[in-house]
Amino acid sequence: MKKENVPQDLSSLGKITREVCYATDSTGKYVTQLSNGWDVKIKALDVAWEEIDGRIAKAKQQVLNNEASPLLFFMELRLMDFSILADYTGFWKWQIKRHLKPEVFNKLSETKLKKYAAAFNVKVDELKSMDVHED
Amino acid sequence: MKIDFEHGQAAHCESGVTSNLLKKISNGKITEPLAFGIGAGLFFVYVPLIKVNNGPAIAFRSMPGFIFNRTCKSLGVPVVQKKFSSKERAKSFLLESLNAGNPVGCQVGVYYLSYFPKEYRFHFNAHNLIVFGKEDDNYLISDPIMEHATTLTSYELERVRFAKGALAPRGQLYYPGNQNEITDEQIRSAIKSGIKKNVFNMLSIPGWFAGVNGIKYTGNKIKGWRDKLGLHDAGLYLAQLVRMQEEIGTGGGGFRYIYAAFLQQANDYLPNDTLLRASEMFTQAGDLWRTAAVQAAGIYKGRIGSQADFNVMGDYLFEIAEIEKKAFTVLKNIKWQS
Numbered sequence: 001m002k003k004e005n006v007p008q009d010l011s012s013l014g015k016i017t018r019e020v021c022y023a024t025d026s027t028g029k030y031v032t033q034l035s036n037g038w039d040v041k042i043k044a045l046d047v048a049w050e051e052i053d054g055r056i057a058k059a060k061q062q063v064l065n066n067e068a069s070p071l072l073f074f075m076e077l078r079l080m081d082f083s084i085l086a087d088y089t090g091f092w093k094w095q096i097k098r099h100l101k102p103e104v105f106n107k108l109s110e111t112k113l114k115k116y117a118a119a120f121n122v123k124v125d126e127l128k129s130m131d132v133h134e135d
Numbered sequence: 136m137k138i139d140f141e142h143g144q145a146a147h148c149e150s151g152v153t154s155n156l157l158k159k160i161s162n163g164k165i166t167e168p169l170a171f172g173i174g175a176g177l178f179f180v181y182v183p184l185i186k187v188n189n190g191p192a193i194a195f196r197s198m199p200g201f202i203f204n205r206t207c208k209s210l211g212v213p214v215v216q217k218k219f220s221s222k223e224r225a226k227s228f229l230l231e232s233l234n235a236g237n238p239v240g241c242q243v244g245v246y247y248l249s250y251f252p253k254e255y256r257f258h259f260n261a262h263n264l265i266v267f268g269k270e271d272d273n274y275l276i277s278d279p280i281m282e283h284a285t286t287l288t289s290y291e292l293e294r295v296r297f298a299k300g301a302l303a304p305r306g307q308l309y310y311p312g313n314q315n316e317i318t319d320e321q322i323r324s325a326i327k328s329g330i331k332k333n334v335f336n337m338l339s340i341p342g343w344f345a346g347v348n349g350i351k352y353t354g355n356k357i358k359g360w361r362d363k364l365g366l367h368d369a370g371l372y373l374a375q376l377v378r379m380q381e382e383i384g385t386g387g388g389g390f391r392y393i394y395a396a397f398l399q400q401a402n403d404y405l406p407n408d409t410l411l412r413a414s415e416m417f418t419q420a421g422d423l424w425r426t427a428a429v430q431a432a433g434i435y436k437g438r439i440g441s442q443a444d445f446n447v448m449g450d451y452l453f454e455i456a457e458i459e460k461k462a463f464t465v466l467k468n469i470k471w472q473s
Contacts, residue, residue: 001387001388001392001418001421001422001425006387012252012253012254012255013252013254013255013383015252016250016252016281017280017281017282017283018282019146019280019383020144020145020146020280020386021146021386021387021392022146022168022386022387022392022393022395022396023387023392024418029399030168030392030395030396030399030400030414032146034282035387038381039432040377040381040425040428040429040431040432041377041378041381041382041428043374043432043435043436044374044375044377044378044381044382044431044432044435045254045255045374045378045382047370047371047374047435048188048190048371048374048375048378049254051189051371078246079188079246079257079258080258080300083300083301084258084299084300084301087299087300087303088299121247
């Protein structure tokens, strides 16, 4: 890639920092060139997030329908699968699967709820209500 | 406390951290491309059966954590490298190292890295940064992908050093074990060993899904994605491929451009036309990876999407596999002048 062809499409990262690309100058020598982003990868990231947002919305509806506990919503919101959540909380995967049932979740002790809340970086009442406010 | 340390931006976090940690003892000679090449950073793998973020597990570089170690080893620089089971011990060891005047490389998870934009925060645990001091409750942070140095509170740093999930950092830190100057002779010998290692990883590594064979294997897989996954999910898979290839930390073209830059710089130490020829081939491979990314984007943007479009995409990867195979074969047979 030639230096002048390094794309400069402003991405969400580009607003915070530009990134280093390696490209060739007019003599064919490699130099570094800062880039604001590239449309092709901005769209790739957008596509990934649209998918995640869809999963979060679906999980929220399942919780509202009482088909799952709020854990499902937070797992999608925090992009966590069972093994990541197990690592953060110290619970076994089978325990987490059980806690996904609303009737089991509703009987969880404060200590256990606190572990989940800490893993998701929310307060216990936010964990129960799915009411999170983030910047 | 603040250590005399100069922040330097880089394309890739690990080669950037390595280059910055070795800057002083190499008088700035170990540039990012040299660290990447000596550390044999270039790779390709498509791990079958595993999924990452509900998509394919594809990587364009070697296992996280290897570059620093391998670069230092090849240069004959001793390494201090530690993981911790206790957060307190991890913190006190970091402070001791800083007090002794060492900038310290740390492996961290990206998910709770506060200065990253939210869109980039996935559970990716193989990010690297340098801690070079502490003022009140704030650690001074040199993250090579950022233009400027930044800070993290002690809580924030502990959280990312003990991120959980695959490749959990477990507080891992590392830095060069002495301050002896690195000579050109050491660099020459390290370049040779780095190339040899990378040739092996790309041409001879066992498994049909890794190295240049892995690129071809992926090309074949892509041709089948539309039928197997449906157009929507196939688009998501392609988007994931493009992110691994082009996203922050790659230097563009799936690290192929950094490697091409490495070969040019290697030629400064070991003049050899073969290095320059191979460098041009990697530029060509990088360009073709980017052409393939544009094709992929056409699909996940919904502009194109026929089976023929997937075939074109797969064929790009076949072509790339051929170019990289040739380039590494040229490097394998290189006759060093000295």
